[in-house]
Amino acid sequence: MATSSKAMQYRGGRMDTGTIGAYGCLVLGTAVMFLPVLWIVLSSFKGLNEIYRIPPTFLPEHWITSNYSGALERFPFLRYLTNSVVVTVVATAITLAINSMAAFALSKYRFPGRDAIFLVILGTLMIPLQVIMLPVYLVIAKLGMANSLWGIIIPPSATPTGVFLLRQYMLTIPDELLEAARIDGAGEFRIYWQVVLPLTRPALAVLTVFSIMWRWNDFLWPLIVINQDRLFTLQLGLARFRGELVTDWHYVLAMTVLSIIPITLVFAVLQRYLVSGIATTGLKG
Amino acid sequence: MRTQRTSYRLTAYLFLTPNVAIFVVFIIAPAIYNFFLSLYRTSPFRPPVFVGPENFLYLLQKDDLFWRAVRNILVFVVGDVMLITGLSVLVGVLLNQNVRFRGFFRSAFFYPVLLSPVVVALVWQWILNSQFGVLNAILQGLGLPRQPWLLRADWAMFWAIFVHVWATLGFFAMIVLAGLQAIPAALYEAADIDGAGRWKTFRHVTVPMLMPTLMVVLILGMIRSFEVFDHIYVLTGGGPGTATLLVVHYIYRSAFQLDQFGLAAAASLVLFVVIFTLTVTQYLLGRSRGSI
Numbered sequence: 001m002a003t004s005s006k007a008m009q010y011r012g013g014r015m016d017t018g019t020i021g022a023y024g025c026l027v028l029g030t031a032v033m034f035l036p037v038l039w040i041v042l043s044s045f046k047g048l049n050e051i052y053r054i055p056p057t058f059l060p061e062h063w064i065t066s067n068y069s070g071a072l073e074r075f076p077f078l079r080y081l082t083n084s085v086v087v088t089v090v091a092t093a094i095t096l097a098i099n100s101m102a103a104f105a106l107s108k109y110r111f112p113g114r115d116a117i118f119l120v121i122l123g124t125l126m127i128p129l130q131v132i133m134l135p136v137y138l139v140i141a142k143l144g145m146a147n148s149l150w151g152i153i154i155p156p157s158a159t160p161t162g163v164f165l166l167r168q169y170m171l172t173i174p175d176e177l178l179e180a181a182r183i184d185g186a187g188e189f190r191i192y193w194q195v196v197l198p199l200t201r202p203a204l205a206v207l208t209v210f211s212i213m214w215r216w217n218d219f220l221w222p223l224i225v226i227n228q229d230r231l232f233t234l235q236l237g238l239a240r241f242r243g244e245l246v247t248d249w250h251y252v253l254a255m256t257v258l259s260i261i262p263i264t265l266v267f268a269v270l271q272r273y274l275v276s277g278i279a280t281t282g283l284k285g
Numbered sequence: 286m287r288t289q290r291t292s293y294r295l296t297a298y299l300f301l302t303p304n305v306a307i308f309v310v311f312i313i314a315p316a317i318y319n320f321f322l323s324l325y326r327t328s329p330f331r332p333p334v335f336v337g338p339e340n341f342l343y344l345l346q347k348d349d350l351f352w353r354a355v356r357n358i359l360v361f362v363v364g365d366v367m368l369i370t371g372l373s374v375l376v377g378v379l380l381n382q383n384v385r386f387r388g389f390f391r392s393a394f395f396y397p398v399l400l401s402p403v404v405v406a407l408v409w410q411w412i413l414n415s416q417f418g419v420l421n422a423i424l425q426g427l428g429l430p431r432q433p434w435l436l437r438a439d440w441a442m443f444w445a446i447f448v449h450v451w452a453t454l455g456f457f458a459m460i461v462l463a464g465l466q467a468i469p470a471a472l473y474e475a476a477d478i479d480g481a482g483r484w485k486t487f488r489h490v491t492v493p494m495l496m497p498t499l500m501v502v503l504i505l506g507m508i509r510s511f512e513v514f515d516h517i518y519v520l521t522g523g524g525p526g527t528a529t530l531l532v533v534h535y536i537y538r539s540a541f542q543l544d545q546f547g548l549a550a551a552a553s554l555v556l557f558v559v560i561f562t563l564t565v566t567q568y569l570l571g572r573s574r575g576s577i
Contacts, residue, residue: 018483019382019384022379022382022384023384025375025379026379026380026384026390029376029379029390029393029394030389030390030393030394032451033393033394033396033397033451033454033455034393034396036408036409036412036451037396037397037400037408039408039411039412039419040407040408040411043411051417052416052417054417054422054425055422055425055426056419056422097303098303098304098307099304101300101301101303101304102300102301102303102304102305104300105296105297105298105300105301106301109293109294109296109297109300111293111294111297111298112294114297117301117305120308120313121304121305121308124308124312124313125564126557126560126561126564127312127316127557128512128560130512130514130533130536130553130556131316131319131512131536131553131554131556131557131560132312132315132316132319132553133536133537133540133553134319134322134536134540134541134546134549134550134553135314135315135316135318135319135322135550136311136312136315137540137541138315138318139310139311139314139315139318140311143310154307154311155307155310155311156311157307158303158304158305158307158308158311163304188293188296192300213399216401217399217400217401217402217403217404218401219401219402219403219515219519220514220515224541235401235402235403238403238404238407239403239406239519241407242406242407242410242519242520242522249411249417252407252411253411256404256407256408259401259404260399260400260401260404263399263400263401264399267392267396267399271392271395274395275391275395275459278456278459278460278463
């Protein structure tokens, strides 16, 4: 606390003790947040002998890539990767479609039960998967979706946060635009598709980034739904290597690094949507 | 005119159908189903028997593992939420400073939020590994004794909390940062004109104006903390022994490993009541401040 108060400075420029303290904290914090990831990236390029050496080397003595090629050969990494990509892409497309349709109905039509439905949708935020995983599994099994990628894709695709985010955004679109389109003879679906959706693009972008992140990183849904190796997502595949007794650390490190590359790229390109999404709605990261 | 309005109504329901159907089938129906499951004794070989509150009584009176999980989660939540709240304010304030490379610092603090729980757990397992981990290597280099970090109960709980804070801090810091940026600059100018120093400005302008945001961080942090599973399941597997077995892990274990459906459902309901209470509190606080 003391440091933060000292570091308070509303007009920058001067290098006083407070500013130096702020830089110190920032550099230290960045090290704690970033070095662990850098460490596994560096370790993934070291030979088996080198990663187990004490004292450890920081940079690899010899940069090798055999951990990567070995991991690809020995584990069905590409299959896991394919499953993860399929789940992420299909689920995100479905989420965008059905969430925006629901948001459109809730923001642009008046009908009996509208507010009640909206409240119920928001209310489901209080029921996370963690408290209904058993009955959800039983339902999924009954519908024959256990051990299928659909079982991971469909159930979490109707996100309350997505509906909320898009509805709030669509409320700002003037109804006169819709009326004008109707006078021009546009059908309701065409109004949704060609008038409202293009104007909702910024909010759709936020939801896209979050959906990609949720799906790519998801662990609990696949853990419950899938128990066949060929249907494993990357996260399930990686989680098999937990524990102190793992002996294939060089492969695990390589696969871990590969699994974070896509999400890092998405972040690099779409960072501003992520941050604005959290800032405006408190969307779960 | 009348028929046209009716057709709009129909259109609206059609647009709502896919989303609402999924909600009903995969959230609302299971939630009700869960309530009934908690009142039955089930076994893989016999039809379920209605037993009323027996599962709850068993949980509360006889089930040592459940109480263990409750004690663990309380320790976890208290540690996790205290650290998250304190550090997110510190980091939020730091990232709001007029410093060079501010964009870089913000990204760096946010980056772990992107990582999956599995990756987070693996990264830290690699660092904390008792034989090959870099943390023990550093300790040894400094002449300090090596520690079996994840193999000793107290250390394992400490690292469970630390790793979860590490993974989620950036998310909460961004919320604090947004809250800080929403404070009108005029207030700071007024404080400056009145000759308030940094500490006084922080204490009497920033803190009160940030209060609604802090409540969000506190309650959202508690909700997410009570729901924790993946990070710790992969990091420690609930161990050593049951030292870091948390409530959701207990539910997972009863439901999918021990086939004790009734107990799993009853424990789920207990957890639901906690999360429900927290969410309603957050909603009421938000509404009384007009911020939702």
